[in-house]
Amino acid sequence: MAMKEFVISEAQVETAVLVGLITKTQDERKTNEYLDELAFLAETAGAEVVKRFTQKLDQANSVTYVGKGKLDEIKQYIKEEEEAEREIGMVIFDDELSAKQIRNIEGELKVKILDRTSLILDIFAMRAQTANAKTQVELAQYKYMLPRLQRLWTHLERQGGGSGAGGGKGSVGLRGPGETQLEMDRRIILNRMSLLKERLAEIDKQKSTQRKNRGRLIRVALVGYTNVGKSTLMNLLAKSEVFAENKLFATLDTTVRKVIIDNLPFLLSDTVGFIRKLPTDLVDSFKSTLDEVREADLLLHVVDISHPDFEEQIEVVNKTLADIGAAGKPMILVFNKIDAYTYVQKAEDDLTPRTKENLTLEDLMRTWMAKMEDSCIFISAREKTNLEELKTLVYKRVRELHVQKYPYNDFLYPTYDE
Ligand SMILES: Nc1nc2c(ncn2[C@@H]2O[C@H](COP(=O)(O)OP(=O)(O)OP(=O)(O)O)[C@@H](O)[C@H]2O)c(=O)[nH]1
Numbered sequence: 001m002a003m004k005e006f007v008i009s010e011a012q013v014e015t016a017v018l019v020g021l022i023t024k025t026q027d028e029r030k031t032n033e034y035l036d037e038l039a040f041l042a043e044t045a046g047a048e049v050v051k052r053f054t055q056k057l058d059q060a061n062s063v064t065y066v067g068k069g070k071l072d073e074i075k076q077y078i079k080e081e082e083e084a085e086r087e088i089g090m091v092i093f094d095d096e097l098s099a100k101q102i103r104n105i106e107g108e109l110k111v112k113i114l115d116r117t118s119l120i121l122d123i124f125a126m127r128a129q130t131a132n133a134k135t136q137v138e139l140a141q142y143k144y145m146l147p148r149l150q151r152l153w154t155h156l157e158r159q160g161g162g163s164g165a166g167g168g169k170g171s172v173g174l175r176g177p178g179e180t181q182l183e184m185d186r187r188i189i190l191n192r193m194s195l196l197k198e199r200l201a202e203i204d205k206q207k208s209t210q211r212k213n214r215g216r217l218i219r220v221a222l223v224g225y226t227n228v229g230k231s232t233l234m235n236l237l238a239k240s241e242v243f244a245e246n247k248l249f250a251t252l253d254t255t256v257r258k259v260i261i262d263n264l265p266f267l268l269s270d271t272v273g274f275i276r277k278l279p280t281d282l283v284d285s286f287k288s289t290l291d292e293v294r295e296a297d298l299l300l301h302v303v304d305i306s307h308p309d310f311e312e313q314i315e316v317v318n319k320t321l322a323d324i325g326a327a328g329k330p331m332i333l334v335f336n337k338i339d340a341y342t343y344v345q346k347a348e349d350d351l352t353p354r355t356k357e358n359l360t361l362e363d364l365m366r367t368w369m370a371k372m373e374d375s376c377i378f379i380s381a382r383e384k385t386n387l388e389e390l391k392t393l394v395y396k397r398v399r400e401l402h403v404q405k406y407p408y409n410d411f412l413y414p415t416y417d418e
């Protein structure tokens with residue numbers, strides 16, 4: 001065991017174990033889908049999922065999330081793996097854990113404990129490129145940490161203020177009699193948070209000035225669940241080169257491009273994708289990124305129709321839009337990835353009712369077109385199917401909005417070149 005550190009491994013990936021609950025409101029199928037998504041998140045963060053545990057419970061156990069028996073089972077598994085020289089790097093829980101739960105679980109399992117939120121934060125931190133995104137992520141990380149700080153210090157039991165060397169500059173004057181290390185850390189973090197907030201407010205101001213100076217153009221925003229193809233579509237429509245890949249949260253920062261369809265210029269923005277169980281705090285931290293969506297005149301809601309759960313994803317996106325105050329905007333549903341759509345064909349003599357797995361693409365198109373009329377379209381950004389139709393539809397909408405919003409805008413008619 002001791003030799004391990006001296007063996008040069010080929011970029012060893014950390015292994016992860018996933019844990020989810022089957023509850024009254026979340027059946028087994030759903031839990032498995034959630035864990036698929038959690039596994040995708042873990043892979044995006046650079047971990048390899050080696051095992052999943054699920055448990056049927058009415059609700060999460062307030063002390064250890066899963067029950068005692070299940071926790072023992074996980075502990076046993078970790079122990080056996082370790083004995084076989086397969087170290088488990090972390091255990092990731094599908095729901096947000098409280099400080100108490102993390103402390104107890106960590107005490108039992110003795111490996112790194114993450115939950116969906118901290119995993120997403122980790123990916124965000126990894127992805128953040130600009131000062132804006134970095135500041136937003138750091139703030140979100142502190143918001144997550146603050147109520148969970150306690151566990152970082154419990155093992156040190158530093159009561160009575162005598163923290164000595166660890167105190168840092170200015171802490172002596174700040175620290176009241178009997179103040180604990182925990183309270184001090186809390187204060188340092190709160191100070192840092194208000195600094196970050198100020199910085200974000202400054203960036204917000206700049207951004208909103210920038211937006212005002214953009215002229216009288218209709219603003220269109222690409223929105224949708226993560227990994228549905230927003231950036232791919234942005235690149236096609238704006239002939240830009242936004243980073244797109246098969247990972248979650250490839251995009252964190254908003255990109256805005258001027259697009260011209262048939263002499264009609266408008267602004268198109270690509271932004272961070274949404275996901276299930278995204279804590280509101282995190283959404284709040286991305287306020288300035290999401291301003292672009294909030295101030296858009298038209299939303300292109302991109303949907304990955306090849307995803308088995310696309311209908312729930314639509315709901316999650318609509319709910320998140322409502323949360324950020326962007327509900328009720330004109331919207332076009334863009335069903336993407338029709339090239340990858342699959343369904344289970346039913347045998348002729350199979351008389352069981354058809355389920356959504358049996359719907360053909362044509363069935364789906366008919367259903368949604370009946371529901372949305374001409375506000376939905378089916379495309380493949382990869383195969384470039386129906387892109388012209390999409391452009392025509394966007395053109396029509398943008399033009400209507402433009403005439404409404406800027407009735408005397410002479411921008412609209414002459415040839416516009418750039
Ligand atoms: N099969 C198929 N794959 C597609 C299509 N459009 C995009 N993709 C792939 O889907 C993956 C995600 O694409 P992105 O454009 O990065 O998706 P996004 O919505 O911007 O994702 P985030 O920024 O991570 O939220 C990439 O691997 C794309 O190549 C399509 O029409 N068909």
Ligand SMILES: [Mg+2]
Binds near residue numbers: 230232243250251
């Ligand atoms: Mg993207």
